[in-house]
Amino acid sequence: MRAMVYRGPYKMRVEEKHKPTIEHPNDAIVRVTLAAICGSDLHLYHGLMPDTRIGHTFGHEFIGVVDEVGSSVQNLKPGDRVMVPFNIFCGSCWYCARGLYSNCHNVNPNATAVGGIYGYSHTTGGYDGGQAEFVRVPFADVGPVLIPDWMHDEDAVLLTDATPTGYFGAQCGDIVQGDTVVVFGAGPVGLVAAQSSWLMGAGRVIVVDHLEYRLEKARSFAHAETLNFTDYGDIVLELKRQTDWLGADVAIDAVGAEADGNLLQHVTTAKFKLQGGSPVALNWAIDSVRKGATVSVMGAYGPIFSAVKFGDAMNKGLTLRMNQCPVKRQWPRLFEHVRNGHLTPREIVTHRFPLEHIAEGYHVFSAKLDGCIKPLVVPTAA
Ligand SMILES: NC(=O)c1ccc[n+]([C@@H]2O[C@H](COP(=O)([O-])OP(=O)(O)OC[C@H]3O[C@@H](n4cnc5c(N)ncnc54)[C@H](O)[C@@H]3O)[C@@H](O)[C@H]2O)c1
Ligand SMILES: [Zn+2]
Numbered sequence: 230m231r232a233m234v235y236r237g238p239y240k241m242r243v244e245e246k247h248k249p250t251i252e253h254p255n256d257a258i259v260r261v262t263l264a265a266i267c268g269s270d271l272h273l274y275h276g277l278m279p280d281t282r283i284g285h286t287f288g289h290e291f292i293g294v295v296d297e298v299g300s301s302v303q304n305l306k307p308g309d310r311v312m313v314p315f316n317i318f319c320g321s322c323w324y325c326a327r328g329l330y331s332n333c334h335n336v337n338p339n340a341t342a343v344g345g346i347y348g349y350s351h352t353t354g355g356y357d358g359g360q361a362e363f364v365r366v367p368f369a370d371v372g373p374v375l376i377p378d379w380m381h382d383e384d385a386v387l388l389t390d391a392t393p394t395g396y397f398g399a400q401c402g403d404i405v406q407g408d409t410v411v412v413f414g415a416g417p418v419g420l421v422a423a424q425s426s427w428l429m430g431a432g433r434v435i436v437v438d439h440l441e442y443r444l445e446k447a448r449s450f451a452h453a454e455t456l457n458f459t460d461y462g463d464i465v466l467e468l469k470r471q472t473d474w475l476g477a478d479v480a481i482d483a484v485g486a487e488a489d490g491n492l493l494q495h496v497t498t499a500k501f502k503l504q505g506g507s508p509v510a511l512n513w514a515i516d517s518v519r520k521g522a523t524v525s526v527m528g529a530y531g532p533i534f535s536a537v538k539f540g541d542a543m544n545k546g547l548t549l550r551m552n553q554c555p556v557k558r559q560w561p562r563l564f565e566h567v568r569n570g571h572l573t574p575r576e577i578v579t580h581r582f583p584l585e586h587i588a589e590g591y592h593v594f595s596a597k598l599d600g601c602i603k604p605l606v607v608p609t610a611a
């Protein structure tokens with residue numbers, strides 16, 4: 230089969246690879262019909278996540294058609310159209326029993342923190358991903374569900390990560406009626422977090438980024454106020470000024486490890502790999518909310534420490550909430566929101582790349598060229 234293959238930072242190839250096979254009775258093999266590139270894939274692309282191995286196939290957002298099932302699979306059969314959450318999880322361990330699917334204990338030898346993720350670094354289990362013609366889906370009775378007839382394929386693929394994560398970001402903000410919510414980052418996750426904040430009762434939603442075309446999308450798609458942080462000497466001060474000098478009630482970090490806006494943080498992270506991520510947006514969030522506020526962290530950071538302003542968070546009495554999104558837990562509610570038009574995920578799709586051109590897709594998304602917000606990947610066998 231054809232698959233995206235990692236050959237080192239910034240080196241994405243499409244190569245011939247063995248088609249995956251059933252390795253366990255509860256596996257399924259899925260023929261991928263649509264995949265996507267996530268902001269998290271960019272951390273891999275830039276060589277920022279430890280233990281990203283040469284030869285690995287990325288891709289944790291995908292939908293497809295069941296090609297083959299293992300002998301114990303009961304819920305799926307060949308020919309079924311399925312959407313697959315980005316988390317791999319067993320459904321029965323201590324964590325899964327409590328809905329913490331992203332922290333499943335049975336799917337990752339490094340399971341002290343995160344569980345399993347398709348197509349990510351080996352810190353998340355080392356499973357090949359869906360930027361390929363076929364993918365092996367472990368625990369096939371647990372994660373995937375049939376794509377409802379009424380659902381558009383582009384909404385379905387965005388429901389495997391970006392949409393549930395944005396929604397989860399707003400949920401973790403514990404928004405109460407009338408709250409002012411500041412969302413850092415106007416990528417797919419931040420845009421959905423901003424749109425979702427209204428559903429949870431926000432009275433004001435402010436999105437911060439430095440890419441004008443994405444801020445424009447935040448205004449038209451999420452009806453948010455926007456601030457370009459390069460327009461202000463001190464974005465924290467500006468946010469305070471705009472919130473009665475108290476600060477916002479809720480902040481959502483939808484930026485993560487590669488935040489811009491502070492040269493020292495950037496150099497110590499991207500160049501010297503001294504931090505698990507540059508927490509510029511997280512520190513802005515901590516500084517710009519009011520005392521007693523909630524900061525929700527959806528942006529991904531690597532395993533080692535980052536220079537987070539923890540003392541300020543402590544002394545302000547902040548609540549910090551965060552996790553990799555437990556995607557399937559969000560689905561029942563999200564299916565309703567998408568069906569009713571309250572959430573409109575596919576409106577953020579800007580690009581569709583054939584699998585053979587995936588290197589261009591990574592480049593365009595990474596360099597934020599051509600108005601790129603969310604690139605999809607279309608495998609040739611589809
Ligand atoms: N928790 C989860 O389950 C989960 C799931 C998906 C993605 N993520 C993470 O969420 C983050 C966002 O993902 P995405 O797909 O939207 O990525 P993206 O790269 O498209 O978007 C990030 C945005 O942040 C902006 N930005 C950079 N520095 C900033 C700063 N200091 N302040 C404000 N904005 C800044 C960028 O210009 C960009 O528009 C990534 O870190 C990704 O790894 C987490
Ligand atoms: Zn992702």
Ligand SMILES: [Zn+2]
Pocket residue numbers: 318319320321322323324325326332333334335
């Ligand atoms: Zn589990």
